[in-house]
Amino acid sequence: MSEGERAAELIELVEDNDLTGIRLWLAEHRPYEIADELSRMAGGDAIIPFRLLDKDRELEVFEELDPSQQQAILLGLRDSAFHEILEEMDPDDRARLIGEAPAKIATRALAGLSPAERKMTASLLGYPEDSVGRYMTPETVILHRDLLVGRALEVVRARGADAETIYTLPVVSDGRRLVGTVTLGDLVISDDDRLLKDIVDVFAPRVRASEPAEDAARLMQEANLVSLAVVDSEDRFLGLLTFDDALEVIEAADSEDMARQSGASPVGDHYVSVSVLRLVGARSVWLMLLIVAATLTVNVMQAFETTLEEVTALAMFVPMLIGTGGNVGAQSATAIVRALAVGEVRVRDLPRVIWKEARVGLLLGIMLAGLALAIGSLLVGFAVAAVVACSVIAVCTWAAIIGSAMPLFARKVGVDPAVVSSPMVATLVDATGLIIYFSIARLVLGI
Amino acid sequence: MSEGERAAELIELVEDNDLTGIRLWLAEHRPYEIADELSRMAGGDAIIPFRLLDKDRELEVFEELDPSQQQAILLGLRDSAFHEILEEMDPDDRARLIGEAPAKIATRALAGLSPAERKMTASLLGYPEDSVGRYMTPETVILHRDLLVGRALEVVRARGADAETIYTLPVVSDGRRLVGTVTLGDLVISDDDRLLKDIVDVFAPRVRASEPAEDAARLMQEANLVSLAVVDSEDRFLGLLTFDDALEVIEAADSEDMARQSGASPVGDHYVSVSVLRLVGARSVWLMLLIVAATLTVNVMQAFETTLEEVTALAMFVPMLIGTGGNVGAQSATAIVRALAVGEVRVRDLPRVIWKEARVGLLLGIMLAGLALAIGSLLVGFAVAAVVACSVIAVCTWAAIIGSAMPLFARKVGVDPAVVSSPMVATLVDATGLIIYFSIARLVLGI
Numbered sequence: 001m002s003e004g005e006r007a008a009e010l011i012e013l014v015e016d017n018d019l020t021g022i023r024l025w026l027a028e029h030r031p032y033e034i035a036d037e038l039s040r041m042a043g044g045d046a047i048i049p050f051r052l053l054d055k056d057r058e059l060e061v062f063e064e065l066d067p068s069q070q071q072a073i074l075l076g077l078r079d080s081a082f083h084e085i086l087e088e089m090d091p092d093d094r095a096r097l098i099g100e101a102p103a104k105i106a107t108r109a110l111a112g113l114s115p116a117e118r119k120m121t122a123s124l125l126g127y128p129e130d131s132v133g134r135y136m137t138p139e140t141v142i143l144h145r146d147l148l149v150g151r152a153l154e155v156v157r158a159r160g161a162d163a164e165t166i167y168t169l170p171v172v173s174d175g176r177r178l179v180g181t182v183t184l185g186d187l188v189i190s191d192d193d194r195l196l197k198d199i200v201d202v203f204a205p206r207v208r209a210s211e212p213a214e215d216a217a218r219l220m221q222e223a224n225l226v227s228l229a230v231v232d233s234e235d236r237f238l239g240l241l242t243f244d245d246a247l248e249v250i251e252a253a254d255s256e257d258m259a260r261q262s263g264a265s266p267v268g269d270h271y272v273s274v275s276v277l278r279l280v281g282a283r284s285v286w287l288m289l290l291i292v293a294a295t296l297t298v299n300v301m302q303a304f305e306t307t308l309e310e311v312t313a314l315a316m317f318v319p320m321l322i323g324t325g326g327n328v329g330a331q332s333a334t335a336i337v338r339a340l341a342v343g344e345v346r347v348r349d350l351p352r353v354i355w356k357e358a359r360v361g362l363l364l365g366i367m368l369a370g371l372a373l374a375i376g377s378l379l380v381g382f383a384v385a386a387v388v389a390c391s392v393i394a395v396c397t398w399a400a401i402i403g404s405a406m407p408l409f410a411r412k413v414g415v416d417p418a419v420v421s422s423p424m425v426a427t428l429v430d431a432t433g434l435i436i437y438f439s440i441a442r443l444v445l446g447i
Numbered sequence: 448m449s450e451g452e453r454a455a456e457l458i459e460l461v462e463d464n465d466l467t468g469i470r471l472w473l474a475e476h477r478p479y480e481i482a483d484e485l486s487r488m489a490g491g492d493a494i495i496p497f498r499l500l501d502k503d504r505e506l507e508v509f510e511e512l513d514p515s516q517q518q519a520i521l522l523g524l525r526d527s528a529f530h531e532i533l534e535e536m537d538p539d540d541r542a543r544l545i546g547e548a549p550a551k552i553a554t555r556a557l558a559g560l561s562p563a564e565r566k567m568t569a570s571l572l573g574y575p576e577d578s579v580g581r582y583m584t585p586e587t588v589i590l591h592r593d594l595l596v597g598r599a600l601e602v603v604r605a606r607g608a609d610a611e612t613i614y615t616l617p618v619v620s621d622g623r624r625l626v627g628t629v630t631l632g633d634l635v636i637s638d639d640d641r642l643l644k645d646i647v648d649v650f651a652p653r654v655r656a657s658e659p660a661e662d663a664a665r666l667m668q669e670a671n672l673v674s675l676a677v678v679d680s681e682d683r684f685l686g687l688l689t690f691d692d693a694l695e696v697i698e699a700a701d702s703e704d705m706a707r708q709s710g711a712s713p714v715g716d717h718y719v720s721v722s723v724l725r726l727v728g729a730r731s732v733w734l735m736l737l738i739v740a741a742t743l744t745v746n747v748m749q750a751f752e753t754t755l756e757e758v759t760a761l762a763m764f765v766p767m768l769i770g771t772g773g774n775v776g777a778q779s780a781t782a783i784v785r786a787l788a789v790g791e792v793r794v795r796d797l798p799r800v801i802w803k804e805a806r807v808g809l810l811l812g813i814m815l816a817g818l819a820l821a822i823g824s825l826l827v828g829f830a831v832a833a834v835v836a837c838s839v840i841a842v843c844t845w846a847a848i849i850g851s852a853m854p855l856f857a858r859k860v861g862v863d864p865a866v867v868s869s870p871m872v873a874t875l876v877d878a879t880g881l882i883i884y885f886s887i888a889r890l891v892l893g894i
Contacts, residue, residue: 030650032670036790153635160636167614167632167673184631185614188600189607203477221698223479224691226614226673243690244671250694251668254701255785258708262781262869263774271786272796276803280810283778290774291815291839295822297766302826308762315755315762319744319877322766326773327710327737327870331730334709338702339718343483349719356723363727368738375742379749422709422869423774430766 010037014048022049031057035064038073039270047076059088067100068269074105083112090164091117092137092245095124099134132216133209135249136230136239137164143171143196145179150192156184168227170237171200178237180204181229206231209238214253217246218343257341260418261334263287290423296431297322304438307447313380314441317388318434320372325395325433326426328364332357332403333425340407340417350408354401361400365393387444391437398436399429457484461495469496478504482511485520486717494523506535514547515716521552530559537611538564539584539692542571546581579663580656582696583677583686584611590618590643592626597639603631615674617684618647625684627651628676653678656685661700664693665790704788707865708781710734737870743878744769751885754894760827761888764835765881767819772842772880773873775811779804779850780872787854787864797855801848808847812840834888841887842880849875 013021026034026049034053038046038061050073053061062070062085074082086094086109098106098121110118120138127133141159143152152169160166169187171179180202190199206229207216220228220243227240256266263286267274301308301318308315336353339345345353369389376385403425407417441447460468473481473496481500485493485508497520500508509517509532521529533541533556545553545568557565567585574580588606590599599616607613616634618626627649637646653676654663667675667690674687703713710733714721748755748765755762783800786792792800816836823832850872854864888894 030652030670036669039791157635160632165632166635184635185607185612188604188613188631188635205477221694222483223477224694226690243673247668247671247694247697251697251789255789258705258781258785261705261708262778264778264782271782271791272799276806276810279782279803279807280814283775283807284811284814287771287774287778287811287815288818291767291771291818292822294767294770295826297770298763298822298826301763301766305759305763309759312752312756315765316745316748316752318762318765319748319769319881320738320741323741323744323769323773323870323874323877324734324738326770326873327734328730330870331709331711331734334705335711335718335726338705342698342702344486344718352719356726359723360726360730363723364731364734367727367731368734371735371738375739375745379742379745423770423777426773427770430770434766 010049011041011045014041014045017048019052022052025049026053026057031060032064034061039066039069040272042072042273044072044076047073050076059085063089063093066269066273067097069273070097071101071105074101074109079112082108087113087117090137091120091124091139092135092164092239095121096134099125099129127209130213131209132207132211132213132230132241133238135213135245136209136241137245138239139164140240141166141169142176142237143169143182145171145173145197145200147196148192149187149190149194149196149199152182152196153187153192156187165227165240165242168225168229168240170229170240171196172237176236178206178229178231178235181227183226204229206235207241208233213241213245213249216241217249217253220246221250222343253341257337257418260416261337261421263290263421263423286421286423290427293427294430297434300431300434300438304434307438307441310447311384311441311445313384314387314438316380317372317376317384318437321388321391321395321437322426322430322433324368324372324392325399325429326422328361328396329399329403329425329429330422332361332400333407333420333422336404336407337417337420340411345408347408347412350405350412353408354405357400357404358397361397362393364400365396368396369393383445384441387437387441390440390444391433394436394440395429395433398432399425402428402432457496458488458492461488461492464495466499469499472496473500473504478507479511481508486513486516487719489519489720491519491523494520497523506532510536510540513716513720514544516720517544518548518552521548521556526559529555534560534564537584538567538571538586539582539686542568543581546572546576574656577660578656579654579658579660579677579688580685582660582692583656583688584692585686586611587687588613588616589623589684590616590629592618592620592644592647594643595639596634596637596641596643596646599629599643600634600639603634612674612687612689615672615676615687617676617687618643619684623683625653625676625678625682628674630673651676653682654688655680660688660692660696663688664696664700667693668697669790700788704784704865707863708784708868710737710868710870733868733870737874740874741877744881747878747881747885751881751888754885754888757894758831758888758892760831761834761885763827764819764823764831765884767822768835768838768842768884769873769877769880771815771819771839772846772876773869775808775843776846776850776872776876777869779808779847780854780867780869783851783854784864784867787858792855794855794859797852797859800855801852804847804851805844808844809840811847812843815843816840830892831888834884834891837887837891838880838884841883842876845879845883846872846876849879 141163167184180200181204182200227242230238259266265282267282369392372392373389376388406420410417410420588610614631627647628651629647656677674689677685706713712729714729816839819839820836823835853867857864857867
């Protein structure tokens with residue numbers, strides 16, 4: 001069955017209120033597929049198929065949803081179903097849901113939890129938003145370093161069913177201090193009578209619960225880890241960050257970077273389920289700042305009004321010139337923002353990066369100037385074309401420098417480099433580029 | 448030790464040719480950290496610390512490097528070391544290295560392999576580039592469905608050391624036909640005397656080796672899989688796609704999307720190690736096409752030359768107007784490209800998406816028009832300001848429609864939506880936006 005057909009079906013079945021059809025559809029699909037379809041519906045509609053799910057699949061589907069969709073579903077459930085789902089959720093997923101929910105839902109949710117689960121949730125909620133602590137799972141099988149491999153495997157077999165993950169097993173000494181980790185794979189293939197402390201990987205990376213979740217996720221990606229051990233400031237084991245949560249963190253961070261790069265705030269939720277007004281809200285702030293900043297371009301144009309009146313042909317090339325400058329600047333900014341995000345470039349590379357981008361901008365400028373000269377000569381004659389060509393070289397070099405320097409400076413002063421958006425670079429290059437253009441025009445044309 | 452200090456050290460030690468210092472540094476760092484530092488050096492420099500690595504860590508570091516850096520290292524190795532590394536590499540990593548290497552290295556590499564490894568590599572190289580087949584590992588432990596759990600665990604313990612991964616275990620019937628998969632976790636926590644066929648997950652997703660690797664990786668992300676079973680057209684088990692390779696595929700795809708969104712071709716390698724000329728090459732093609740396309744803006748400006756001469760104040764607002772249109776279009780395009788990449792939007796959503804973005808563009812236009820009216824009235828008087836304000840509304844709506852429709856059309860005709868870059872949308876909006884602007888000016892000002 002193709003993706004398109006599958007999607008059409010569930011929405012239509014819900015619209016037709018065809019309960020038998022919905023049940024059949026649900027039985028034929030996997031939890032993540034169901035969650036995907038529910039994410040594309042308004043909260044009120046999604047509750048209908050959700051209520052028809054088998055009890056044992058409800059939780060699986062629920063955990064795959066975005067927090068906002070989870071809230072919408074919870075609001076449509078009776079108290080018993082509401083509390084049952086929250087009680088059985090993974091503690092980290094539950095903490096994030098409650099952390100983002102309005103106070104009304106959050107209070108109702110916490111009140112219904114068993115004391116043990118409430119305590120776990122409260123402790124996770126104690127960590128800052130977007131920190132490792134909010135994403136780690138405390139439900140693991142902890143092994144003492146003095147165990148034999150055979151005995152450790154017995155412990156895992158006995159207690160593994162209650163843990164969220166057993167692929168990576170924390171090995172601790174007295175006082176729950178983390179010695180290192182052992183993978184389930186290593187445990188399985190090692191001889192039963194070896195000592196755990198002889199096979200534990202003491203160099204396995206570990207992170208503090210208070211660290212940013214994105215940094216930890218990128219570390220897992222770099223080191224190819226299925227799970228990463230999380231400790232407190234005294235190196236006591238707290239939980240594991242698992243690869244599925246790490247993937248979620250990275251995907252969210254990349255989506256945020258992309259949105260910011262286009263001058264918008266990240267929206268977070270599924271595109272289809274976000275309202276027009278929320279999209280307007282996410283995009284308007286930067287646009288308004290940028291249009292105010294663009295007043296500068298009006299000022300520059302006014303300052304050179306006499307130049308423009310003397311050679312009206314100069315005005316014809318303004319869109320082409322500033323467009324090209326903006327494009328070159330956006331390319332540099334995007335490349336550097338990405339390189340910073342994945343760790344390929346660091347702040348101390350600043351001089352080297354700017355020098356490299358300046359040369360790239362200069363070479364691009366020379367190539368583009370050739371084209372501009374040809375186009376300009378054909379349309380308005382050589383003199384103005386020459387002014388345009390010289391300006392293209394200068395503006396491209398300048399744009400590449402601005403585009404690469406700004407994200408690095410942002411990181412240096414502790415701001416997310418991705419807020420240095422392509423539109424911001426373009427607006428800055430527009431105003432300064434016009435000054436360069438008209439100055440060259442005056443010089444060359446002797447106005 | 449901070450990131451900055453660590454980095455400074457190895458490069459400096461290599462520059463000073465301080466072999467003792469390099470050895471010490473290597474001993475203190477993890478393979479992925481070493482690989483990260485080597486990636487930041489020129490190929491010729493990286494060989495010095497690489498040669499000083501312990502034999503048993505060479506391979507681990509090598510496998511973490513980009514293919515281009517791997518090639519540079521291989522060229523600096525003696526025949527024995529060269530063949531030893533290639534023989535011991537994971538088959539999928541080796542196939543990708545050989546697939547991308549110049550013929551000279553590829554031939555030398557294949558010639559030195561043992562017959563078994565050569566056969567495995569050749570079969571992986573038979574799949575198209577960027578397909579699942581190039582990334583899957585054939586080195587797994589295959590279990591027959593009729594085994595008991597206890598016996599299956601014995602098989603894993605006996606053969607697991609030679610496999611690349613044992614977290615997900617393929618379960619097959621006769622003729623190697625895939626029944627489903629069982630996780631090592633489930634195997635460990637199940638009773639010894641249960642039948643494997645009773646615990647196998649027959650609904651576990653599977654993909655064909657010929658499918659695009661990115662689609663498979665996104666599926667793993669959506670379904671939270673550590674490994675994904677790969678089959679041939681007759682459903683025979685071929686290998687597993689593991690999460691670390693999936694992460695690599697997704698990170699590369701996201702980097703490519705980001706580069707394309709800024710109108711550049713993806714470069715692939717580590718930013719620091721890419722030459723100025725390669726960056727120029729990756730960025731120049733679109734810039735040149737776009738500057739030629741920008742000729743349209745010159746034509747439009749010329750067509751309305753008389754209008755411009757009558758009201759020179761109109762020219763002052765050209766950069767602000769087209770800048771704003773470009774910004775709005777870029778936001779829409781970025782949002783839709785991302786939503787398509789992560790599967791939140793599908794081609795058949797086209798009418799709904801355009802309708803949504805049109806309303807977003809209209810509302811943004813109204814907000815921005817208010818600002819433009821205020822700025823314009825202050826600087827050049829109400830009449831021209833009113834023209835600018837009306838144009839802002841029209842151009843923003845138009846830009847949002849163009850920005851959202853183009854990526855969807857691209858996907859519809861089978862082109863990567865990410866090639867609909869922000870600069871491309873901006874250039875298109877520039878020319879059409881100017882026509883809108885001058886037409887409104889003529890109408891309102893009665894020129």
